[in-house]
Amino acid sequence: MNFWSDFFYFFSFTDANINNVLLGTILLGFTCGMVGVLVVLNKKALIVDAVSHAILPGICIGFMISGIKDSRYLILGGITAGAISVFLVDWITSISRIKKDASIAIVLSFMFSIGVILLSIIQESGNSNQSGLSDFLFGKAATILEEDLYLFGLLSLIIITVISIFYQHFKIALFDSNFAHTIGLKNKYIQILISSLIIISTAIGIQTVGIVLISAMIITPASSAFFWTNNFKKSILLSGLFAVISSIVGVFISYLSPLMPTGPWIIVILSSIAIFSAVFSEKGIVTKRLKGRKNKKKMISDNVLKYLYRIGENHNKPSKGRSFNEIKNFRSINSKELSEGLRILTSKKWVVKAGDLWVLSEKGTKEAKRIIRIHRLWELYMQKFMQIQSDHVHESAETIEHIMTPELEKELLKYLGNPSVDPHQQKIPYED
């Protein structure tokens, strides 16, 4: 079978086994992704680790009580043990000087140790049902059965319903704790609710990716989503979507090659999405760098334009050409930046080269006047309205002249009433 026939068979959704696995992982992925947004915003990312490792003894006890591998008992045991671990982490930090991260590490290894001991006792008891219990360590997406789906579906539905009902409460509590306090929203209850969501989603999520990797299933998609949106609702949906996409790809990869484990592949895809987001999204590294470079170019060309105008202003001959060295010596600007600025200005036709001399064009003069006007207006505003000494206003004006919009400029003029000179008694240039 080649890749495409596998591909079409997989996505034709005709194989009931594949459909069960897909539906299960999609449900669990979406749930974990949604809860992840609450977790990351609430800075609880690392508690997931304590909860997930603590679930192992819970599952073992669930199995020992029921004697069979019934998902209901296992998940109930897991949820109980998860709740105990959250309590233990808080208790240890509240009564001693042990820090949160150490407390998490203590509970994690303590509970996991109990789990390993129970696991070895179960294995020695020779109960034939026990085979596959250790699948919980790395997930067992491929063995999701139809009856598991009902249970996952129910629990996912509960989580999704809780998030939609308490959506506003979460939003207020996570984004504006002061406001939450004034309207009497009890932070304690919100925290308990979020912890419960973490415990339940972790307990069901380990079915697909396992105990060690479940924390990534919860925090990685949420961390990626925040790169694309600031909106709470959108980030919840996007985080869910990232987790769903990764789950589908992970299941497909292990379908193509049965040696490939599903859970770890889901995590690799999720992390790739996270790194892609960090690099290429609108808030990502590349955009930031490009913006930074663009701004720097604009500042250089603005400055060169300004110098040309001011040399003319000083000599009362604005339209006369100036040599490279004359501009260079006006302010300490290095040759490389000056050539770069002049190149940008010529390409915009704001400056024209005549022989060895550089002359401001009509358009260039207009732009230079605008920059200097903003600079001087701002200096005046700072002095008049913020009571800042006239010898301290220049620095701030140097920055503001590059970023002020025409609307703000109008407002400024209105406030100041079309003044004629700045604090240094220099004339403010208006358009003719």
Add this chain to the structure above:
Amino acid sequence: MFDFYIILTAAVIAINCSLLGSFLVLKKMSLIGDALSHAVLPGIVIAFLISGEINSFWILLGASSFGIIAILLIDWLNRVGGFGKDSAIGIIYTLLFAIGIILITSKARNTDIDVDCVLFGDINTIPLLETTFGVPAPLFNLIIIGIINLLIITIGIKGFKITSFDSTYAKTLGISIPFWTYLLLGLSSITTVYSFDSVGAIMVIGFIVIPASFANIITRKLPAFLAIALTFGVISSVIGHLIAIYLDIPTVPSIGVLMGLALITTLIGKKITNKALTLESQQND
């Protein structure tokens, strides 16, 4: 001799881990230790696939490079990428661990490395392995690393101390905080790698954090802190293994549960005596 070697191995691991763990806990970097123990896995597997040996210099090299890669990636995601510190740790260690598991299940089937060994370690096989100078090779390596750790920490005790307790003061003295932090993380990743096949990737964090946290609730003076952490680790290893023999359960988790219980009972005991003390002083008033 069999049980003696197991106890000795556990005790040497406890000494190594609680020594470094003390500084990690003081620097509030406990979970970096956890992240490292998971992140080195692909390095171990790749080195194993290339060299074909489980106890080789290549394993150390591979694992250490992945330890460094993990620390750099976490730092990069945090500083440049804009992820929160917690999230950056969580994303990177799970990614590297996932890659390690993929490599094991797809490329290293039916070899000495398997998934269970990675998680739980296999301390019971230590006495059966080939020996170097009369001691089992992994134990020999652990002892060498223990000597290196002790030497470096003794020589650099001032630097470790000042950067752990008072980083602002260290800065004003012109002491390089990154240098001492990376030295500590470097030693930690080497120690983790060599503790890996005995105690596994998860329970090694118990050896790192629990003894140091136990010392932390008792004292804030460094010499006493280190002495308590080391003693606690060694005693737990000995008793833990004896309990394991008596109850016929695995050694390493038995030590883990014992350490956890000892810490929790101490906390409860402290709480009760504190209450009794405050009651007494109220009655005296």
